[in-house]
Amino acid sequence: MTTHLTEHEITERVALLPAFPSVVNDILSTLDDDNATLGALTVLVARDPLITARILSIANAAALAGRNPRELRDMQVALSMIGLSRVREIVLGISLAEFSRESRMSNYFWEHSVAVGVAAQELARRAHFPVDYALVGGLLHDIGQLWMARFYPLEFQMVRMAVAAGEEILAAERRYFGLDHCDVGRVLGTFWNLPASVVAAIEHHHDAHPPADKVVSATHVAEAIANALDLSRQDEARVTVLSESACALLGLDWSEDMNYLFGKIEARTRYLCQIFA
């Protein structure tokens, strides 16, 4: 019952998925633009009514906490209250959560994606490189599985059963699809014009020896941490590989006290699953 997926079939069927949120690329492109302003972010946010409503809601909750009785309606004031980095995080998370929901993916898939996104973000913060690339790499690392589940639900279920029985996931996917979810994700990320480092993170997050790129390394290690901490509470969660070079690139020394890092990842994952929902 093996299907032999081709890049052509993968990209052809993308049109049947909900539209990928263009705001993701727009926001990532502003990170490299020194002239990007609050005004530019306001324009991006204002294009999407759902995101606009959530940003105003979060800003109003903060205003209420500060006992400011006036309801905020001005987006630029709301954004300045929340702060640029937080707004970027919220917009990226909400838009990708909406994409995942419209694609009818399970809650487990999304919770695992948030866990890996948060872990990658915290690793980026420790290693002093842009956290938004790491967040998007983590949120999208399993996007190939979303495609597989949507268009080949029976084969996808067979893979899940094989993994539950102890088979390694990439081997099981290749057996049923001819490709694995990292291959499918690379095709999707390229088709959506995502930044090269994010596409590489999607493609190589399961590699035993991933390329020496910080976003790739953060996503690879984040996947291991999210599974080790059992953040999605799924029986089939497994740590299979963890690259020494990826850990070294991120400056991780496992003999150090990791309790604060793990606690922060665990608490923020629960918090952001609520915020992005």
Place this chain on the structure above:
Amino acid sequence: MTTSKRLRYLPISEVVAGMVLGAPLTIAEHGVTNFALPAGLTLSDTNIRQIDLRHGEFACIEEDDTRSDAERNAEWAAAAARLDRIFSTADRTRPAVAGLYEAVLAYRKL
């Protein structure tokens, strides 16, 4: 007899007045700390509103560990068994894998 303490990391939505900070709580914007509360502080409603206002997301809380030795050991054994299952297909002779395993095991003993 002194009661032992344990640390828990909670999303801010689960933090309530009367809880005690187990680690300093700092909130930074653009790499600059603009809000800080010390470890050992008993949180008030005002503190929690201040954290909300600055979009703090989590706190490390210290609480009394009321478990008996038997309960504590049973919880640790269950956590270790779950961790063994999660790492069942990994090569734990590799330093990074072994390091992550030991670090998570230590975290579960908080």
